[in-house]
């Protein structure tokens with residue numbers, strides 16, 4: 042086997058016939074050699090124009106790929122295994138459950154929302170502007186916020202575990218194998234629902250249990266140990282081990298934990314807006330009108346700036362995507378973004394956010410560890426009022442937002458429930474609004490053409506990270522006061538995004554199995 046590096050034109054990378062020619066030339070054989078791509082990235086800064094960098098394992102004619110035919114995971118029969126209650130079926134709860142099964146333990150998943158098909162109907166109703174179901178939406182239901190997410194799987198937190206194994210589990214459950222080698226793997230919101238359905242089949246097929254419409258509203262704790270969880274649907278369930286993977290949108294659940302006196306802490310989080318540009322404009326800026334543009338995927342960007350001593354940065358950029366109403370309560374307005382696997386809409390959106398720290402939370406200091414949560418709720422409520430009271434969202438042309446003006450009209454956009462012109466610069470918290478506006482000016486210096494009246498900013502992008510941490514011990518991963526209770530994933534404040542939440546789930550399952 043030889044490892045070869047290729048620098049390809051966009052057309053050579055995209056056209057299977059041309060790629061096979063390149064491989065035959067490199068291997069100096071008449072037959073196309075057996076090859077496996079190990080890594081692929083786009084280099085848009087090369088002097089030769091845009092290049093696709095591909096690292097490939099090329100096998101000799103008599104050689105077999107050692108990875109071919111291997112069974113990567115052993116999901117065993119756990120009907121008789123020790124039960125572990127998992128609260129929440131987002132990436133953290135799902136990957137914890139899959140890993141528990143590998144260890145021979147039996148997950149019992151309590152999920153407040155619905156299965157994927159029913160959830161789809163509620164999301165369609167929401168997108169048509171016909172109302173939000175507070176228990177079934179972009180945040181709640183099978184697969185959690187991950188199911189109808191964009192499905193970008195890139196993470197910087199690879200030190201916490203083997204991200205390759207997370208990607209392999211997605212691939213095992215139906216994701217395209219490209220995610221195994223692309224520098225910025227992406228599944229797409231059209232593919233994720235089937236993948237999480239396959240995970241459901243693995244879990245229940247092995248003997249795990251899933252109960253929908255089961256919101257945990259109380260915990261029984263005695264002598265510093267978890268004893269049981271309560272849902273209206275099931276009554277009390279007795280257990281000594283609970284994975285608490287409820288995500289950061291379950292505000293009522295944080296309230297319940299706080300009422301019960303569990304140790305929580307306020308943590309820095311981020312707040313901002315979503316900005317949407319025409320995708321053609323982003324392609325032109327990023328690919329410099331490269332002749333191979335037609336062969337390239339919709340372009341992305343990642344921008345950072347310093348404003349008032351804090352970072353302003355782009356987050357969750359969705360090329361060829363659309364904006365969605367991602368609130369989980371009718372009291373608030375939240376916007377997020379996603380794209381299908383083909384990333385083919387004419388729009389490019391991204392969250393543009395800035396950090397909110399404890400010193401910004403003075404008005405909410407009396408709320409203790411929930412101060413950040415109350416700040417977040419207050420801004421989401423303001424966005425809802427300024428957006429017309431439902432899921433229509435407040436918006437401004439980017440140039441008007443930066444100049445501090447109300448927009449007289451808005452550009453064409455992808456947000457289905459509809460946008461309403463609103464002076465976001467005025468009602469967003471000053472520390473957020475001022476920094477974002479300065480950040481946008483800096484972005485335009487870095488990416489000329491970014492600041493355009495054809496772009497729209499939409500409020501508010503408030504759920505990029507958790508404002509609360511559920512305190513746990515660093516080694517055992519159990520709650521600092523309650524043994525057997527394992528706060529896990531984004532809502533616990535120890536992860537952000539699909540991959541790191543999934544990895545946290547795996548780590549928690551490993552700790553549970555080790556006891």
Ligand SMILES: Cc1cc2nc3c(=O)[nH]c(=O)nc-3n(C[C@H](O)[C@H](O)[C@H](O)COP(=O)(O)OP(=O)(O)OC[C@H]3O[C@@H](n4cnc5c(N)ncnc54)[C@H](O)[C@@H]3O)c2cc1C
Nearest residue numbers: 129131132133153185186190191193257288530531538539
């Ligand atoms: C539109 C959108 C696009 C996104 N795009 C990306 C992306 O491209 N890449 C990325 O990395 N991240 C993305 N995210 C964020 C990502 O989805 C989250 O970071 C991730 O889902 C967090 O995983 P989690 O398991 O910790 O929590 P969640 O996914 O929030 O899951 C929590 C689960 O717990 C359930 N639950 C809550 N309270 C209770 C209770 N009391 N009882 C029972 N069940 C309960 C909820 O119904 C939910 O199913 C996106 C999010 C959205 C909304």
